[in-house]
Amino acid sequence: MADEEILAGRDGDVFCWDKLVKAMNAVCHIYTLRNEPEPIRVSKGCGTLVQRVVHGNSITGILTDSLTIHNKEMAEMTFATFTSDSTNETMDIQLHPNIFFKSNEEYSFTLVGTKEDDIESLCTQLAIRPLQLQRIAQRDVYKVKTVAIAQYLDGKSKWLSVARVYEIQTKYILYDANTTAGCSGSPVFYACNEDCYIIALHVSANTTMNKGVFINHILDHVYGDPVQLLQIETKPIFSSQEIVRIARKMSIKWELIALATGKFHPEEIANIQQNRFHEDNVIKATRMLTDYQNRQGSREDLASAIKETKELDLAEKVLARYFLTNSD
Numbered sequence: 001m002a003d004e005e006i007l008a009g010r011d012g013d014v015f016c017w018d019k020l021v022k023a024m025n026a027v028c029h030i031y032t033l034r035n036e037p038e039p040i041r042v043s044k045g046c047g048t049l050v051q052r053v054v055h056g057n058s059i060t061g062i063l064t065d066s067l068t069i070h071n072k073e074m075a076e077m078t079f080a081t082f083t084s085d086s087t088n089e090t091m092d093i094q095l096h097p098n099i100f101f102k103s104n105e106e107y108s109f110t111l112v113g114t115k116e117d118d119i120e121s122l123c124t125q126l127a128i129r130p131l132q133l134q135r136i137a138q139r140d141v142y143k144v145k146t147v148a149i150a151q152y153l154d155g156k157s158k159w160l161s162v163a164r165v166y167e168i169q170t171k172y173i174l175y176d177a178n179t180t181a182g183c184s185g186s187p188v189f190y191a192c193n194e195d196c197y198i199i200a201l202h203v204s205a206n207t208t209m210n211k212g213v214f215i216n217h218i219l220d221h222v223y224g225d226p227v228q229l230l231q232i233e234t235k236p237i238f239s240s241q242e243i244v245r246i247a248r249k250m251s252i253k254w255e256l257i258a259l260a261t262g263k264f265h266p267e268e269i270a271n272i273q274q275n276r277f278h279e280d281n282v283i284k285a286t287r288m289l290t291d292y293q294n295r296q297g298s299r300e301d302l303a304s305a306i307k308e309t310k311e312l313d314l315a316e317k318v319l320a321r322y323f324l325t326n327s328d
Contacts, residue, residue, distance in 0.1 A: 014191055015146075015148060015162075015189070015191045015196055016191070016194045016195065016196065019194070019195050019196050020148065020160075020189065020196050021085055022129075023131060023150070023187075023189060023196050024085060024150040024158065024160065025082070025084065025085055025126070025127070025128045025129075026048050026049040026050070026082075026128060026129065026130060026131045026187075027046060027047070027048050027150040027151070027152070027158065027186065027187060028046065028047050028048070028049060028062065028080040028081055028082045028152075029043070029046060029080070029081045029083075029152040030043075030044045030045050030046060030047045030062070030064055030068055030069070030078060030079070030080055030081075030185065031043050031044055031078070031079055031081065032044055032074065032077045032078050032079070033077060033079065043182055044068045044069070044078070044182075045064055045065065045067070045068035045182055045183070045184045045185040045186075046064065046068075046150075046151050046152050046182070046183055046184065046185045046186040046202075047062040047063055047064035047068070047080060047185050047186075048062070048063050048064075048131060048185075048186075048187045048198065049061075049062060049080075049082070049114070049119075049122070049128065049129075049130045049131065050062075050063045050111075050130050050131050050132070050133050050198075051130035051131070051132055051133070052132070052133040052219070052222065054100075054222055054223060055223070059100050059111075059113065060113070060114055060116070060119050060130050061095075061099070061100055061111050061112050061113040061114050062080050062095055062111070062112050062114060063109065063110075063111050063133075063185075063187075063201065063218075064109070064110055064112075064184075064185030064201075065108045065109060065110065065184045065185040065201060065202075065203050066103050066104065066105050066108050066109055066110050067108070067184055067203075068110065068184060068185045069095075069103070069110040069112060070103065070105070070110065071103070072097040072101050075095050075097040075101060075110070075112045076095075076096075076097060078094070078095045078112070079092050079093065079094050079095065080092065080093055080095065080114075082122055082126060082128055083126075083158060084126040084127065084128065085158065086127070087126070089125070089126055091121065091122060091125060091126055093114060093115070093118040093121075093122070094115075094118075095112040095113070095114060096112070096113050096114060096115055097112050097113065098113075099113030099114070099115070100112065100113030101113065102221065102222050104218075104221045107171075107213050107217050107218060107221055107227070108201065108203040108204075108213050109201055109213065109218045109221070111218075111222060131187075131198060133198065133215060133219060134197055134198075134215075135215070135216050135219060136190075136197065136199055136214070136215060136216055138230060138231065140192060141168060141173075141199070141214075141230065142168060142296060144165055144173075144190045144199065145164065145165055145262075145301075146162060146163070146164055146165065146190070146191070147162075147163050147165060147173070147175050147177075147188050147189060147190050147199065147200075147212075148160055148161065148162050148163070148188070148189045148190075148196070149161045149163065149177050149179060149183070149186050149187070149188055149189075149202055149210075150186060150187060150189070151179060151180075151182075151183035151186040151202075152182065152183070153180050153182070153183070161177045161178045161179060162177075163175040163176045163177035163178075163210070164176050164262040164263075166209060166262075166263055166264075166295055167263075167294075167295040167296065168230070168232065168295075168296050169230070169232070170229040170230050170231075170232055171213060171214065171217060171229060171230070172200070172203075172211040172212065172213055172214070173188070173199065173200050173211065173212050173214060174209050174210070174211050175188070175209075175210050175211070175212070176209070176210065176262075176265065177202075177210045179202070179210055183202060184202060184203060184204065185201065185202065185203075186201075186202040187200075187201065187202070188200040188201065188202050188212040198215050199212075199214070199215060200212030200213055200214050200215055201213050201215065201218060209265070214230060216228065216230070217229070236293060237293050237297070237298065237299055238289065238293055238299070239324060241323075241324075241327075242321075242323045242324050243286055243289045243290060243293070244282070244286055245323040245326075245327050246285075246289060246314075246318060246323055247282050247283075247285035247286040247288075247289055248282050248285075249311075249314050249317075249323075250281070250285040250306075250311075250314070251281055251285075252281055253309045253311060254281060254284060254285035254288055255269050255273065256308075256309045257288075257302075257305050257306055257308075257309055257311075258272075258288045258292070258305075260304075260305035260306075260308040260309065261292060261297055261301055261302060261305040262301075262305075263291075263292050263295045263297050264288070264291070264292075268291075269288070272284050272287050272288055275287075289302075299318065299319065299321075300319065302318055303315040303316070303318045303319040306318060
């Protein structure tokens with residue numbers, strides 16, 4: 001890896017730039033054709049060229065969200081535009097639901113088959129190859145601090161947004177990302193062992209949080225198996241007494257510490273600050289630390305965030321579990 005460029009994220013997650021660029025090549029812009037009276041392109045969203053063996057058959061197709069393509073009739077009118085990131089050459093291929101089609105509204109995905117000739121053309125002309133879909137081990141999910149979302153902004157240029165993970169849920173992963181309308185169906189990548197994999201399918205965003213559905217749940221539906229929901233780790237990182245003791249030491253710096261953890265948006269911090277039931281900074285800091293723990297925040301990351309506010313002694317005590325037994 002010495003000669004490869006890297007893109008570094010917060011808290012030690014590192015993407016191998018070469019592997020990430022190759023993965024991004026498989027991302028496409030999805031559109032349909034409307035005849036009125038001349039053919040007009042209607043932008044629908046984003047997708048990814050993927051491959052997976054299903055019941056002994058190798059399936060290659062476009063993975064996107066169910067709002068972008070919600071039935072076979074729509075899939076028959078749908079095309080995918082691929083762009084080579086090295087040459088800017090483009091190629092359009094048509095989707096073929098008669099080859100393969102699987103869609104689920106509850107888990108917000110659609111997988112549509114493609115022709116082998118089109119895949120071969122993408123490979124030979126644009127050096128674009130399908131990504132292999134893989135299950136993500138549950139133990140690895142909780143290690144993910146940073147994700148990257150590749151998307152076509154307004155169906156034109158391809159962009160990459162690097163985001164911090166805020167919360168792990170049974171069905172979704174929540175993260176902060178710069179996304180725009182039309183990026184639904186984009187892949188959410190994470191780094192592991194100097195490679196990058198799809199951990200989720202981006203399905204929605206609001207003013208404070210984005211979310212993607214876990215790839216494992218999508219694979220369960222593709223196979224027709226019962227969905228194995230992610231088992232949330234329930235063992236608390238901090239005891240309730242420890243949280244209160246740390247909160248007392250934070251004083252007015254709890255807001256800066258919250259931002260430094262990467263687990264809170266400014267709007268969420270403002271909501272805690274303005275809540276009339278939070279009478280003082282200790283109560284506000286306690287609420288923040290409770291939310292931080294619920295979002296799978298680690299002791300090490302909290303200590304690191306505290307260090308950023310120059311409270312070195314407090315950071316060392318948090319790391320050493322000092323407040324488990326001491327209240328001063």
